[in-house]
Amino acid sequence: QVQLQQWGAGLLNPSETLSLTCAVYGGSFSGYYWSWIRQPPRKGLEWIGEINHSGVTNYNPSLKSRVTISIDTSKNQFSLKLNSVTAADTALYYCARVRQGWLSYYFDSWGLGTLITVSS
Amino acid sequence: EVVMTQSPVTLSVSPGERATLSCRASQSISSDLAWYQKRPGQAPRLLIYGASTRATGIPARFSGSGSGTEFTLTISSLQSEDFAFYYCQQYHNWPPITFGGGTKVEIK
Numbered sequence: 724q725v726q727l728q729q730w731g732a733g734l735l736n737p738s739e740t741l742s743l744t745c746a747v748y749g750g751s752f753s754g755y756y757w758s759w760i761r762q763p764p765r766k767g768l769e770w771i772g773e774i775n776h777s778g779v780t781n782y783n784p785s786l787k788s789r790v791t792i793s794i795d796t797s798k799n800q801f802s803l804k805l806n807s808v809t810a811a812d813t814a815l816y817y818c819a820r821v822r823q824g825w826l827s828y829y830f831d832s833w834g835l836g837t838l839i840t841v842s843s
Numbered sequence: 844e845v846v847m848t849q850s851p852v853t854l855s856v857s858p859g860e861r862a863t864l865s866c867r868a869s870q871s872i873s874s875d876l877a878w879y880q881k882r883p884g885q886a887p888r889l890l891i892y893g894a895s896t897r898a899t900g901i902p903a904r905f906s907g908s909g910s911g912t913e914f915t916l917t918i919s920s921l922q923s924e925d926f927a928f929y930y931c932q933q934y935h936n937w938p939p940i941t942f943g944g945g946t947k948v949e950i951k
Contacts, residue, residue: 727886768887768930768942783939817887828934829877831898833886 725750727834729818735841741805745818752799756821759803761814774801808841845869845936849943855951862918864929864946871911872935878907878916881928926950
C-alpha cells in the first residue's frame with residue numbers, strides 16, 4: 724500500500740520561498756502523476772499542480788507564476804516550491820497521488836499534510 | 844474555472860440516521876466528480892469517483908449520485924467514524940482541478 728510522507732519548513736516570512744518534499748513508499752512511482760493541494764484556514768481545498776515521472780507539469784493558473792514542482796525519480800520524491808509567499812499562502816499543504824486516465828482525475832492517496840504559516 | 848458549491852456548510856445528524864450532502868457545479872461536468880472524507884488529524888480519503896463509484900474499501904453505506912451540475916453524497920446510516928468533513932472535486936474541465944468548500948457532518 725502506498726504511503727506519502729511529507730516535510731518542509733513550517734514558518735516563513737513574507738517574500739520567502741516555501742519548500743516542501745513528499746516521499747512515496749510502496750507501489751509504483753513512475754506510473755502516476757503526483758500532486759500538491761492546499762487548504763487555507765477555514766477554507767476549501769485548492770489544487771496547486773502536478774508532475775509525472777518524466778517531469779511533465781501542470782499548474783493552477785492562479786499560482787503558475789510562483790510555483791515549481793519537481794521530481795527525483797531516484798528517490799521516489801517530488802517537491803513543491805512557491806516563491807514570494809504572503810499571508811494568503813498560509814495553509815495546510817498536502818501531497819497526493821493522482822489517478823489520471825481517460826475521463827478520470829482524482830486523488831487516491833494523500834499525505835498527512837504540513838502546516839505552513841507565513842508571518843512576520 | 845468550474846466553481847463547486849457544497850451545501851449545507853454544517854449538517855447535524857444523529858448516529859444511525861441518513862445524511863445527504865449536496866454539491867453543485869457552476870457548469871455541467873458530466874459525471875466527472877469525486878468525493879473525499881477528511882477526519883481531524885488524518886489524511887483525506889477518497890470515497891467516490893465517477894460520481895457514483897465507490898473507491899476500494901469504502902463501505903456500502905456511502906453512495907454517490909447525480910450528473911451534470913447536481914450531485915449528492917448519501918451516508919445511509921451514520922457511524923461514529925463518519926462524523927467528519929466532506930469535499931467534492933470536479934475533473935471535467937481543468938486546469939484547474941477544483942473542490943467544493945466542504946460540508947461538516949456533526950453529531951446532533
